[in-house]
Amino acid sequence: MWLRPLLRKAKSDMLVAGRLLAVAFTACGVFTAAAYLFVGYLVPSVSDHRYFELRSVKIASDAELTDPERLATAAGLFEGTSLWRIDTEQARRELEKPGWVRRADVIRRFPDRVTLRIFKRVAVAATIVEGSVYLVDEEGVVFREEGPSERPDLPYLVGWQDAATHGERVARLRRLVDVLAEAGGHGLEISELEVDAEGGVLFYPEAPRIVVRVGAQSDLVESFDRLEVVLTSVARGVDNVAEIDLTYPDRAVVRTRAGRMDRVISARAEVTLGRVPRAVAAGGRPAGRLESDRG
DSSP: OTHHHHHHHHHHHHHHHHHHHHHHHHHHHHHHHHHHHIIIIIHHHHHTSGGGBOOEEEEEESSOOSOHHHHHHHTTOOTTOBGGGOOHHHHHHHHTOSTTEEEEEEEEETTTEEEEEEEEOOEEEEEEETTEEEEEETTOOEEOOSSOOOOOOSOEEESGGGOSSHHHHHHHHHHHHHHHHHHHHTTOOEEEEEEOTTSOEEEEESSSOOEEEEOTTOOHHHHHHHHHHHHHHTGGGGGGEEEEEOOSTTEEEEEETTSSEEEEEEOOTTOBTTBOOHHHHTTOSOSSOEEEOOO
16 A cells, blocks of 8 residues: 555656656757758848848058959959858968968958958069069068069079979078078178078178178178178278178188188177177277288
8 A cells, every 4th residue: 555655656757757858849849940940041031131242342452453353353252242151261362372462361341341451472582483583572482473573673582493392492592581681680782692502691792892601500690790890890992802701600701802811800709789899980900800811
């Protein structure tokens, strides 16, 4: 007899559980149907509504664009396309394919406009590739400008093309660009820079008309500080100087136009923060010592 209350309670609990399970299944079915309705009908009806159709594309760029319509087409932006269906990442990748583009942004402006922002590469040098003139930016990236262009009045980079591998060519280009940047920081205008097989760099300033050699492992800041000391030291006789070799540690070798090493200038810790020592700047004796090498 004592089992009957337990059986009645168990039966009641099972009925409650069954009702809850039925409610749960019903709620799940309603949610599924609502989701299907939302995804299958409401989302398309909203995203494809004429209110969100593309009507205008605004292009902002620091470059002179010859064909803005072609850029919009490359990005897949066509009048009447829903803004919800524009793949901004794919559009950005397509816009960045031309070498002259450094970065592109694609921004949806709801309800009916897209803004394209195009940032061009800025050339710091030029180079010759297979007989054609290309430009080089500050990162060592070789590119061509949008539209026709004249032969640029820029320093030319040579020698990097002779490297056997792509990685070596990139490394040589970056070394050339680094040397060019350091030269500019010291007020030198360069007409040409050449990298050799070992990674050393020869460059030719516009003035004075000499050749300067920098080693593959040379610290550029220290090397150009020494160069500044040397140029000040030989200022009066610079027309007789053919080459300044900065590949030696802590010194510069000056070679004359007669083809022999005329003297060695030792320029060490006298240079601070890129400034020429006061004695030299004031026209006193050259910093460091002059050593004859005439035998």
